[in-house]
Amino acid sequence: MIMQTSQSGAVTVVTLSGEVDLSHSPNLRKVLMDLMLDKKAVVVELSGVSYIDSSGVAGLVEAYQMARKNGSPFTLAALADPVRRVLQLARLDRVFTIADTLEAALK
Numbered sequence: 001m002i003m004q005t006s007q008s009g010a011v012t013v014v015t016l017s018g019e020v021d022l023s024h025s026p027n028l029r030k031v032l033m034d035l036m037l038d039k040k041a042v043v044v045e046l047s048g049v050s051y052i053d054s055s056g057v058a059g060l061v062e063a064y065q066m067a068r069k070n071g072s073p074f075t076l077a078a079l080a081d082p083v084r085r086v087l088q089l090a091r092l093d094r095v096f097t098i099a100d101t102l103e104a105a106l107k
Contacts, residue, residue, distance in 0.1 A: 002048075003028060008106050011041045011073075017048025020056030028056065032063035039070045043105040047078035052086055064096060073097075077105035 001024035004015045012035055020028060035042050044060065046052075060076070067074035077099045079087070087093045099105035 011043055013043050015045040019051040020049055021053045022055045025055035025059045029059035036063055036066035039072045041073040043075045043077050045077045045102045046083045047080050049080045049083050052083050075099055075105045077102045
């Protein structure tokens with residue numbers, strides 16, 4: 001997994017690519033939780049993710065829950081097909097705020 005963070009105005013963008021699995025999800029979770037502790041608005045861009053397992057999904061869910069608790073915006077953007085399928089299967093596509101593109105998420 002490759003993870004890059006950047007700023008777009010007041011929003012922190014976390015761009016992921018590659019496989020988000022058990023060996024990488026602890027790092028993802030730490031980055032997201034640190035951002036949530038700072039009550040940052042976060043967009044997670046997932047267009048380059050080829051695989052996500054339950055540990056990766058759990059990290060996203062945990063960050064989402066903390067964002068809701070803090071009143072901070074948390075959006076998933078540009079879901080790659082493998083990510084979309086996993087979220088749909090778990091019906092989490094009805095829970096997360098999901099934008100079709102990064103640009104749409106930043107508006």
